[in-house]
Every structure is written in C-alpha cells, then in structure tokens.
Amino acid sequence: MPPKTGHFIAIDGIDGVGKSTQIHGLERLLGELGMEFLTTRDPGSSEIGQRLRALLLESQLTMHRRTEAMLFMASRCEMVETTIRPTLAAGKSVISDRFLLANVVYQSVSDGPTGVSPDLLWQMGELANGGVHPDLTLLLDMPAEQALRRIEGPTDRMESRGAEYMESVRQSFLTELPRASPFTAVIDAARSPEEVQAEIRKAVENYLSAST
Ligand SMILES: Nc1ncnc2c1ncn2[C@@H]1O[C@H](COP(=O)(O)OP(=O)(O)OP(=O)(O)O)[C@@H](O)[C@H]1O
Numbered sequence: 001m002p003p004k005t006g007h008f009i010a011i012d013g014i015d016g017v018g019k020s021t022q023i024h025g026l027e028r029l030l031g032e033l034g035m036e037f038l039t040t041r042d043p044g045s046s047e048i049g050q051r052l053r054a055l056l057l058e059s060q061l062t063m064h065r066r067t068e069a070m071l072f073m074a075s076r077c078e079m080v081e082t083t084i085r086p087t088l089a090a091g092k093s094v095i096s097d098r099f100l101l102a103n104v105v106y107q108s109v110s111d112g113p114t115g116v117s118p119d120l121l122w123q124m125g126e127l128a129n130g131g132v133h134p135d136l137t138l139l140l141d142m143p144a145e146q147a148l149r150r151i152e153g154p155t156d157r158m159e160s161r162g163a164e165y166m167e168s169v170r171q172s173f174l175t176e177l178p179r180a181s182p183f184t185a186v187i188d189a190a191r192s193p194e195e196v197q198a199e200i201r202k203a204v205e206n207y208l209s210a211s212t
C-alpha cells in the first residue's frame with residue numbers, strides 16, 4: 001500500500017478572477033476541518049521561483065513563448081521539489097495558487113504562430129512536476145473583460161496582453177481542465193465573494209467525501 005499523503009488542491013483561473021481572495025476562505029475551511037496545510041504560489045514559493053516570477057512578470061521584457069513556457073516549468077519544478085512533495089509526504093495538505101494547468105493554457109494561447117501545443121505542454125509538465133499532480137482543481141470562471149476590470153494598479157506582463165487574449169485563455173482553461181486532476185470543479189466567480197466561497201466549500205467537501 002502506498003504511504004498516506006496529504007490532499008493537494010490547486011485553484012486557478014484568469015487574472016483578476018478572485019483567487020487570492022478565495023484562498024483565504026479555503027484556508028479557513030481546511031483549518032476548521034482540522035487539516036494541516038501549506039499554501040504555495042505558482043510561479044514562486046522557492047528562492048529560484050521568486051526570481052523567475054519577477055523575470056516572467058516584468059512588464060518591459062519580451063521573450064519567445066517557448067522560453068516563457070520553460071521558465072514557468074522550471075519555477076514549478078523547484079516549488080514541487082523544495083515544498084510540495086515534502087509537505088504531501090509528511091501527510092500535510094497543499095493549496096496551490098495556480099499549477100500546471102495555467103502553464104498549459106497561458107502558453108498555448110497566442111495571437112501569432114508562437115503558441116505551444118497543449119499536448120506538448122502537458123508532456124513538459126510531467127517532466128517538471130516529477131509525477132506530482134493536484135487531487136482537486138478548482139477553476140474560478142468569469143468573462144475576461146469583467147475580471148480585468150477588477151485589477152487595480154499597474155498591469156504585469158501577462159495582464160497587459162488584454163481582454164481578447166485573456167478570454168481565449170479562459171476558454172482554454174475550460175477545455176483543458178479535465179486533464180488537470182482526477183477531481184475538478186468550475187466555480188462561477190462573477191458573484192459576491194461569499195457566494196463564490198460557498199460554492200468552493202461545497203466542491204471541497206464533495207471531493208473529500210468522495211476521496212476518503
Ligand atoms: N467576488 C468578487 N466580487 C468583486 N470583487 C472581487 C471579488 N473577488 C475579488 N474581488 C476583488 O478583485 C480584485 C482581484 O482579486 P484577487 O486579487 O483575489 O484576484 P486574483 O485572481 O488573485 O488576481 P491575480 O490573478 O491578478 O493575482 C481585488 O481587488 C479583490 O478585492
């Protein structure tokens with residue numbers, strides 16, 4: 001029998017959809033359920049990941065879409081090996097603000113010939129993740145124009161690609177979601193924070209009762 005590991009929950013969606021806001025509520029839920037957990041952020045959550053995050057989101061920098069794809073993968077590899085894998089192996093759970101699904105959709109969507117195919121990105125993801133996958137992926141979904149209006153302050157390199165790019169990313173999220181993990185849920189994020197949180201709680205409770 002394989003050793004018992006913690007639960008791995010990823011939360012994803014287009015920029016401005018409310019992930020950070022909802023992760024606070026998800027952390028409260030896991031705490032109420034008596035679960036020990038760690039929250040990570042992709043890209044980030046390791047020293048190399050933090051440096052790659054700064055590089056990847058720097059608004060003045062241009063890079064080829066394949067370069068971008070591989071740098072996001074490298075950041076995730078470090079996060080998995082320094083943080084996620086040891087946490088799960090210790091029997092604790094992980095909430096990840098984004099994971100491989102984001103890499104597949106953001107780097108496959110392109111306004112030119114430079115996008116990378118989703119199949120290739122899923123394969124590269126296997127190398128980067130070393131076999132670590134979320135058990136449950138929560139996709140926060142809403143129209144891109146509405147989500148981008150929620151963003152305050154200067155836009156980063158990805159956000160500045162605009163509403164048309166982000167709407168294509170949204171559609172790709174919906175298409176690719178079933179490949180992200182054994183359990184998935186699409187959450188309507190265009191409602192109040194409390195309504196969104198209630199739906200997230202329901203999805204997590206359904207997953208926990210189905211998986212134990
Ligand atoms: N359900 C909601 N209704 C209205 N505003 C919201 C809702 N959820 C979050 N917001 C607001 O929208 C903005 C973006 O939210 P948040 O930072 O949680 O999104 P995010 O998905 O983490 O964004 P990013 O991908 O850019 O990091 C914040 O100002 C937040 O207060």
Ligand SMILES: Cc1cn([C@H]2C[C@H](O)[C@@H](COP(=O)(O)O)O2)c(=O)[nH]c1=O
Nearest residue numbers: 015042043072098099102103106158159
């Ligand atoms: C993991 C990952 C992320 N991105 C994009 C998605 C966002 O635009 C930024 C990250 O910013 P956030 O505040 O943490 O949402 O990067 C991507 O293009 N590819 C990826 O693999």
